[in-house]
Amino acid sequence: MRFFKIVLAAIILVLGAGCAATGQKYSEMATSIPSLAADKGRIFFYRSDTMFGAAMTSDIRLNDRVVGRSERGSFFFVDEVPGNMIVSTVTEVEKQLTFKLAAGETKFVKTSVSFGVLVGRINSELTNSTEAKAEITGLAYTGAPLKK
């Protein structure tokens, strides 16, 4: 019984602990985000500020290149050459999201934690711009410093 309690406590700790990302809020910096070049597409990555799985993080890879991290309450964006995109996150298993990005297009990728076998999983999914913009407003920017 004691063993069971320890395992349960560890799971709760892993799923529930963790601090929200710090940084400038989208609502405070939206006007300083540079406009998109005509020959590029833009991908916003974000994760809601929810307690479930808060301590779980993962690198976010885009076409096998690390572009940022999935952290509670954060967002960042990357500008990419149009084409096929493969987003992947790894915890106990690797989860992928595939989509096409066109020139001049902006896409939104939401990462979230779901139950796994031992530590949970970080999933990625496309979200529509209306839903994404509403969620990003209160999130903290964790991307590279913006050029002034």
Place this chain on the structure above:
Amino acid sequence: MFPKFLRTVISFLVCLFVASCASEVHRIPTGLIPATTGTDRVIVLAANTEVAPANGYKRVLRYGSKWKFIGHISQGSVFEIQNDVFMLEAKHMHQAHLVLSSNNRLVGFFLPVEEAFVPLSASVQLSVKDK
């Protein structure tokens, strides 16, 4: 060797791990022939429709969603969702388009990145209206 409780926990975790490993969505390689005419055709779904791709999770095609004709594959005409997103989910998530045969029967999905057709277990008659 192990206490009975520990064996039970390990067995449960192994079962859970095996059960939770979704398989890849079943797909057939195919190429899209982009439309040269009729690209202004947009259909609107007139009812929510639940569909189940082979090996994937069920999805609901939403009432009122708009789909634009973008080309052909050998299995039918391909329509891409407008102002929204649509994905198939199995082991991974994939952006997906609808594939309709004649008379607006949904026969499956086209994955643009994988360039592959994902068949439905059984085709579904969609209730649509042209915009």
